[in-house]
Amino acid sequence: MIVKLGVPSKGRLMEKTFDWFGERGVMLSRTGSDREYAGKVEGVEGVNLVLLSAGEIPRELAAGRLHLGVTGTDLIREKLVQWDQRVEELAPLGFGHADLIIAVPNCWVDVDCLDDLDAAAAAFREAHGHRMRIATKYHRLVREYLRAGGVADYRLVDSQGATEGTVKNLTAEAIADITSTGETLRANHLKILSDGPILRSQATLFRSRTARRTQEEREVLEKLIDRLEV
Ligand SMILES: Nc1ncnc2c1ncn2[C@@H]1O[C@H](COP(=O)(O)OP(=O)(O)OP(=O)(O)O)[C@@H](O)[C@H]1O
Numbered sequence: 001m002i003v004k005l006g007v008p009s010k011g012r013l014m015e016k017t018f019d020w021f022g023e024r025g026v027m028l029s030r031t032g033s034d035r036e037y038a039g040k041v042e043g044v045e046g047v048n049l050v051l052l053s054a055g056e057i058p059r060e061l062a063a064g065r066l067h068l069g070v071t072g073t074d075l076i077r078e079k080l081v082q083w084d085q086r087v088e089e090l091a092p093l094g095f096g097h098a099d100l101i102i103a104v105p106n107c108w109v110d111v112d113c114l115d116d117l118d119a120a121a122a123a124f125r126e127a128h129g130h131r132m133r134i135a136t137k138y139h140r141l142v143r144e145y146l147r148a149g150g151v152a153d154y155r156l157v158d159s160q161g162a163t164e165g166t167v168k169n170l171t172a173e174a175i176a177d178i179t180s181t182g183e184t185l186r187a188n189h190l191k192i193l194s195d196g197p198i199l200r201s202q203a204t205l206f207r208s209r210t211a212r213r214t215q216e217e218r219e220v221l222e223k224l225i226d227r228l229e230v
């Protein structure tokens with residue numbers, strides 16, 4: 001066996017993760033063709049690079065199939081029940097910043113905060129005979145947040161992408177999604193509730209608490225963690 005490091009396989013998170021490790025003397029790179037999800041690690045012996053979807057890294061860490069992994073804190077908290085018992089946060093990486101927020105149409109002038117949303121939800125049900133729909137892929141985090149905020153008259157609808165478009169497409173009345181620059185919300189005429197984000201996320205290096213380690217793997221892990229200074 002060899003130490004397995006999971007890194008997002010594409011896009012901004014992959015590139016910035018490669019840079020972050022590179023600055024610490026651990027060179028990560030993709031090998032093979034553009035479409036082949038293979039990679040290598042140089043600078044430390046005995047580490048295998050596993051390229052996979054950011055959304056799958058939490059599950060792989062929790063199952064012990066990865067020793068280390070980089071993904072967003074939002075995905076860890078959404079996908080793992082009692083996440084802190086299954087993974088350990090080693091270091092925030094300083095990129096991939098995004099806030100998980102709830103947003104409603106700009107034209108809902110009476111809705112500014114969660115209490116207003118609660119009132120609007122009750123009025124909506126009264127007027128339409130069904131519950132207000134909130135589109136999201138963050139089901140667990142949104143449910144917990146709304147429960148704590150005392151909002152109950154709603155229904156979540158699943159949206160795995162282009163979530164801000166669901167309001168215009170009339171498949172939801174509100175959304176809960178991540179925002180970074182706010183461009184996508186603005187372009188879709190949505191405004192954020194003023195209570196503050198459900199969660200602030202950034203790319204983070206996690207260690208699996210469940211992965212079994214041989215003595216040799218333990219030593220490689222220690223060496224890698226030392227090199228990364230985390
Ligand atoms: N616009 C953004 N700016 C900064 N970070 C973002 C942005 N969008 C998403 N992220 C962060 O990037 C991580 C991966 O996001 P997402 O689940 O959308 O993955 P993806 O790139 O669609 O990949 P995949 O579909 O393969 O899982 C999440 O932790 C998320 O918070």
Ligand SMILES: O=P(O)(O)OC[C@H]1O[C@H](OP(=O)(O)OP(=O)(O)O)[C@H](O)[C@@H]1O
Nearest residue numbers: 161162163177178179180181182183184
């Ligand atoms: O605040 P902004 O800077 O506009 O970024 C926010 C957008 O970025 C993410 O989408 P992504 O690009 O990952 O596409 P997706 O909708 O397919 O998830 C997120 O889901 C928002 O839609």
